[in-house]
């Protein structure tokens with residue numbers, strides 16, 4: 001691959017949104033490395049995905065200790081891409097990682113103890129060949145560890161200089177409220193929450209989004225396309241190059257039910273009436289909420305990133321459109 005020279009126009013078309021009441025702005029679209037960055041994937045494609053994103057003003061790249069497969073390999077691959085192409089651009093990037101799911105054998109490689117979180121971030125930094133990450137998340141709440149210990153670990157990591165900011169992911173509204181209070185007391189306020197949020201996952205609307213707004217904390221919505229379901233790709237069967245066929249671990253053939261596809265078909269019609277593709281409507285529908293800082297997409301090929309960016313052209317919805325969307329989603 002030729003030497004990478006980022007586009008000189010990379011900051012011209014992206015919009016940047018502030019995360020809550022913090023000093024940090026995010027691109028409206030961010031890129032996640034959950035899929036397509038493991039040792040099982042083609043390195044040059046992964047490298048092209050990061051280059052394409054950065055060329056279009058996507059400054060935020062989201063990882064976790066366990067992304068791959070195998071676990072850890074997405075961070076290693078990303079570290080290699082950073083070394084080859086982005087050595088001079090580290091200060092233009094927001095890089096996040098997480099710990100909270102099973103990472104290594106035994107009782108100290110999972111959940112939310114200080115022992116796990118501190119050593120996991122050390123290993124992540126080594127894999128990515130970085131001195132620090134911009135954001136370190138607790139990936140999921142741990143019913144066995146006192147929440148105060150987990151929050152003290154996040155605070156410690158920031159004080160050690162290994163992360164600039166901290167975030168929470170998959171915490172309910174009540175768990176988030178408790179965590180935010182402790183983090184504030186510790187002097188390391190939570191920067192952002194990362195919930196699963198899409199047309200198909202409306203959970204954050206019952207409490208979490210209001211809490212984040214009231215607390216001045218940002219929100220980055222993961223799997224905004226429901227792993228690809230909220231596009232037109234599954235309308236006429238399951239394509240061979242889709243996530244269901246290439247991975248099949250988290251989005252399975254059994255998830256592509258007739259009921260789901262009927263909803264997708266109805267949503268697709270609403271999108272067309274708005275002059276959008278479904279993929280764009282699914283993203284702009286989330287971005288219409290001011291509390292949402294960014295939508296965190298995945299992509300298996302570079303063209304999907306440039307395509308997804310077109311959602312920014314129309315972020316407004318009429319009351320009729322919103323009603324039609326809710327009706328389509330309640331269709332049984």
Ligand SMILES: NC(=O)c1ccc[n+]([C@@H]2O[C@H](COP(=O)([O-])OP(=O)(O)OC[C@H]3O[C@@H](n4cnc5c(N)ncnc54)[C@H](OP(=O)(O)O)[C@@H]3O)[C@@H](O)[C@H]2O)c1
Pocket residue numbers: 031032033034035062063139169170194221222223224225226227228229231233241242243244279296297298299300301303304305307308
């Ligand atoms: N905190 C957590 O617990 C958690 C959990 C899951 C994910 N995440 C984060 O969220 C990120 C995104 O998750 P996700 O990959 O599920 O997101 P997603 O955006 O809902 O789904 C990505 C998939 O949608 C399809 N796609 C994307 N753009 C498209 C386009 N323009 N046209 C047609 N299809 C398109 C591609 O599917 P094909 O592969 O079929 O082409 C792509 O792999 C992850 O990488 C990770 O960083 C966090």
